[in-house]
Amino acid sequence: MTRYQRISQDVIRKADVLLEVVDARFPDETRNSEVERDIARAKKPFIIVINKCDLVSKEHLEKAKSRLSKIAPTVFVSSKDRFGTTMLRHKILEIAHIKGREILVGSLGYPNTGKSSVVNAVTGKHSAGTSSISGHTKAVQHIKAGSRIKFIDTPGVIPFGETDEYIQGMLAVKDSTHLQDPIGVALKIIEKLCNENKTALESFYHVTIEGENSYEVLELIGRESNFLKKKGQIDENRAAVKIINDWQRGRFIV
Ligand SMILES: Nc1nc2c(ncn2[C@@H]2O[C@H](COP(=O)(O)OP(=O)(O)OP(=O)(O)O)[C@@H](O)[C@H]2O)c(=O)[nH]1
Ligand SMILES: [Mg+2]
CATH class of the missing domain: 3.40.50.300 (P-loop containing nucleotide triphosphate hydrolases)
Incomplete structure (x- = not known):
């Protein structure tokens, strides 16, 4: 215990x-x-x-x-x-x-x-x-x-054996700095928002989503936020961390 x-x-x-x-x-x-x-x-x-x-x-x-x-x-x-x-x-x-x-x-x-x-x-x-x-x-x-x-x-309790990092990230049990796979967690958040309130995601990040998969949406958000690496590639990790922080801090209505 x-x-x-x-x-x-x-x-x-x-x-x-x-x-x-x-x-x-x-x-x-x-x-x-x-x-x-x-x-x-x-x-x-x-x-x-x-x-x-x-x-x-x-x-x-x-x-x-x-x-x-x-x-x-x-x-x-x-x-x-x-x-x-x-x-x-x-x-x-x-x-x-x-x-x-x-x-x-x-x-x-x-x-x-x-x-x-x-x-x-x-x-x-x-x-x-x-x-x-x-x-x-x-x-x-x-x-x-x-x-x-x-x-x-009381301090928060999570069920014994609750190790799924995606759940921990979504539920803000772990913040972005403690996640091993922030991109994976951000993709889950995108998926949830696309299913439940796509408009909130679109208007918050100023993007238009028309059938793109979660990864492509992450890239759209990275590009729109101007998160670019040296050679102009999108910095997906940075975009993922931003999405996780925005989600965990309650910036979207679902
Ligand atoms: N938007 C919104 N945010 C809330 C509400 N209640 C709590 N929060 C936010 O959620 C976060 C966690 O709140 P806490 O009250 O510290 O949560 P807790 O369950 O006591 O957390 P632990 O002690 O860490 O287990 C904080 O950033 C709060 O401001 C609410 O009703 N609405
Ligand atoms: Mg508390």
Whole structure:
């Protein structure tokens, strides 16, 4: 068991309510089946928080909600815009069934989904440190949110054996400087955006995509960004790193 998994199990044991924070851009991929299994075993109430909902369209959100609400109560949140925080607070009070004492709420999930940001958005303070680089929260931190709720912010947990670098890059578990194959990761991001919101990609990079494959799109973006090597060839690596950074920093709506 890794240190993070131990921390997560400990939080599940202590908390009255658990939040599983997922990234609205890929709610299914950022669900953690191990964490959900541990929560179910402990018979604790839990809420799926679909965070970063400012980065996805309404249709995308509604589809995610109809799938995920079969598993647990689901709340949309944009920590950035402080949207959905009152709803989340109500939901916590409603499912906790605890009167007369403080409710302990554990915030769990993949690295970089916004666990700390959700806690800050609900409390209205910047008590929990946040960063676009994943792995920012290193240890458990208790944060009071009014007289009834206390949050436990945790470091991100990824399932044991989750080694696919493409997933790690897409989910911002690893930033561009730690990826062995940034071009491969950028191609996956391009593929996802071409399928889900090609216009966002086109307008952000000022390119027109008409049936090109992902590699050709990467080249188009490299050329348009003027990322050229000595002999005028396109510097695909530089283009890939830019795309990964833009994606991880939430510059596209999907
Ligand atoms: N656009 C957008 N960005 C968000 C939102 N919530 C968090 N972020 C950004 O996502 C990044 C990660 O946020 P954190 O709150 O540090 O995420 P975390 O899950 O606590 O990350 P670790 O502690 O590293 O596991 C930061 O750059 C945040 O600004 C949101 O609702 N919308
Ligand atoms: Mg954090």
